Amino acid sequence: MSLSFWQQRRRAQALAYDVVIVGGGIVGCSTAYWLQRHNPSLNVALVEAEALGSGASGRNAGFILQGTAADYLSDVERYGERTARRLWRFTRTSRDLMEAELRGHAFGWTSDGSLTVAGDEEEDERLRASVGRLRAAGAPVVYLEPEQTNQRLHSTGLYGGLFVTTGAVVNPLKLVHHLAAKSTADVHTHLPVKGIRWDYDDGVLLETPDQSLWSRRVVLAVGSALPSLVPALSSVVRPVRAQMLATAPAETQAIPVPVYSHRGGFYIRQEEEGHVLVGGGRHAHRRAEETDVDATTPAVQATIERYLHTHFPWTQDLPIQRRWSGTMGFSPDGRPVVGPVPGQPDSIFATGFTGHGMGYGFRMGRLLAQRITGARRPDGYELFSVSRLDEETGCPNASPRPSSSNR
Ligand SMILES: Cc1cc2nc3c(=O)[nH]c(=O)nc-3n(C[C@H](O)[C@H](O)[C@H](O)COP(=O)(O)OP(=O)(O)OC[C@H]3O[C@@H](n4cnc5c(N)ncnc54)[C@H](O)[C@@H]3O)c2cc1C
CATH class of the missing domain: 3.30.9.10 (D-Amino Acid Oxidase, subunit A, domain 2)
Structure with missing residues (x-):
């Protein structure tokens, strides 16, 4: 797409980044943490509509549990033993990484x-x-x-x-702040992304009331608000x-x-x-x-x-x-959903943690950081890939069944 004089001026005034993460919850902040951990030279922005942790991540019980929100037998019945096992291990790794990587006393880590x-x-x-x-x-x-x-x-x-x-507990709000502080991302709070112009000057323009941001790669970690930014994904989260x-x-x-x-x-x-x-x-x-x-x-x-x-x-x-x-944000089959933004292979989203995002979040941030910096199928990706869901209905391709968790 060509840019007019005025559009080019607007683009020039936009803050430019290597990666922009939208959403300052556990998933967005963990992604920011892992991006700097693996590639400190990347210029990263973290954009949050309100304050960090103003969504579910600052309002939850702070349980860091393994497995999904359902009991293990239900997971085996629903996903098969192999997948249930892998889900359990993914969340266990998330917990272990949190203990090994972070200074737990900063956010009330008790295990x-x-x-x-x-x-x-x-x-x-x-x-x-x-x-x-x-x-x-x-x-x-x-x-x-x-x-x-x-x-x-x-x-x-x-x-x-x-x-x-x-099993462990944390102060979830302190954890989110700790992760953002440990990352080297520019943290922009009270900056709601109101519109996204994909394919804008070889990248993506994120429009907020005060400031535009431009980047080639975007991570959307906005929880249940995802469909408001990408209506084509409305079937993957509610x-x-x-x-x-x-x-x-x-x-x-x-x-x-x-x-x-x-x-x-x-x-x-x-x-x-x-x-x-x-x-x-x-x-x-x-x-x-x-x-x-x-x-x-x-x-x-x-x-x-x-x-x-x-x-x-x-x-x-x-x-x-x-x-x-x-x-x-609840997904159609109880598992988080991760994938490329439709038509935008350089930008990704993660949503649908179905009442269990504190258990997944830290490890998921690592997965998203790996994916956005070039790994096509980072370890664990296929467990959560959107490709398992029918594009139109959002139902699992193989066995459509509603979520059975009570949380
Ligand atoms: C009461 C309660 C108890 C829970 N207890 C637990 C528990 O003990 N253990 C557990 O594992 N899980 C628990 N959960 C679930 C857990 O909190 C979520 O799964 C997890 O926080 C999801 O993280 P997230 O980063 O995906 O989303 P969020 O924390 O919702 O973060 C998304 C962020 O994106 C921002 N945003 C949205 N739209 C825009 C936009 N357009 N521009 C910029 N920013 C935007 C929002 O303001 C928000 O801060 C609980 C949830 C609740 C509500």
């Missing part, structure tokens, strides 16, 4: 294990039955009987649980709301590890100052939570409180200090 707990007998059986398979996949996992589980958590009415020694609350600090530390329960329908942790953070309940209000409206609702909050007070009765007198919500 005392995690518990996936059953909410009924059937789930208990499934968890128990998955132990052998998980171990074969390399998962350091122990089954705890219901009594042991409730004793350990000072809870009541929960069933058995899987204790995974590699917004789903999640809600949480935090109590006033309890005097004792009673929940020693992060707990994921009722098929991921609830999750609870006790933060170091004693606050109990709990979320979920979406499965009881599924239709209402298929939205990108950032607001809590009395119905979901009541479901969360009921869970909290039923299973952790010692929290009943703790005032609720904060309630919040966040928007997650």
Whole structure:
């Protein structure tokens, strides 16, 4: 395309970069981190519409769990043993890299294990039955009987649980800031990308209200907002709301590890100052939570409180200090989706982390950094490649089935 005098002037005024990353969540910030780690001479920009971590990455529970949001047997049934295993290992590597690469004390890294707990007998059986398979996949996992589980958590009415020694928690907002600070990217916050002009002067022009940015290569890590920038990708991700609350600090530390329960329908942790953070309940209000409206609702909050007070009765007198919500991007088959922007082989996107982006994010950033700097199929790419989905419907090509996770 030829450029007029005026267009050329606009292009000249645009900030030019080797790579522009759009989205300052865990995925965008991890990509920025790995780009500088592998290629410090690259001139990288990280562009975020609001503040870093203003989306799901700064609003979540901070669980760094392995596997997907569903239980391992469900993953095996859905994706086959080989893929389930590879997904588990990908997230395990993500966790291990985080521990090895970063200074955990900067973002509250604590890895005392995690518990996936059953909410009924059937789930208990499934968890128990998955132990052998998980171990074969390399998962350091122990089954705890219901009594042991409730004793350990000072809870009541929960069933058995899987204790995974590699489970961890972080302060997710601090993590995102840490990653951005460790990268050498120019971080532009409060700069929403309003339009993208592909094929502009041999590159891509990203238009914001204040400033244009130009680059040959773009990484879109905007979570569920992807279709607003690339409508052709509207079938690969949909917004789903999640809600949480935090109590006033309890005097004792009673929940020693992060707990994921009722098929991921609830999750609870006790933060170091004693606050109990709990979320979920979406499965009881599924239709209402298929939205990108950032607001809590009395119905979901009541479901969360009921869970909290039923299973952790010692929290009943703790005032609720904060309630919040966040928007997650769900993919059609529960797995993240990565691929080239349609018609733009030099630009890529990653979305659809389906309630589990903290588990995938750091390793995914490495994959995206490798891909945008020339690797065609970095390790793990085919696990998440958009090519598995039907172009029009977004359904998996082989076995279309809706996401079964409760989170
Ligand atoms: C309440 C809650 C609890 C959760 N708990 C957990 C958990 O414990 N463990 C776990 O693994 N996962 C959890 N998740 C899911 C996890 O938070 C997400 O999977 C993950 O944060 C997704 O990261 P992301 O970088 O893809 O997206 P986001 O964090 O949503 O980041 C995308 C960013 O892009 C920006 N953006 C969007 N459009 C534009 C634009 N046009 N221009 C510039 N910037 C733009 C947004 O402002 C946003 O900051 C939870 C989610 C919620 C909401």
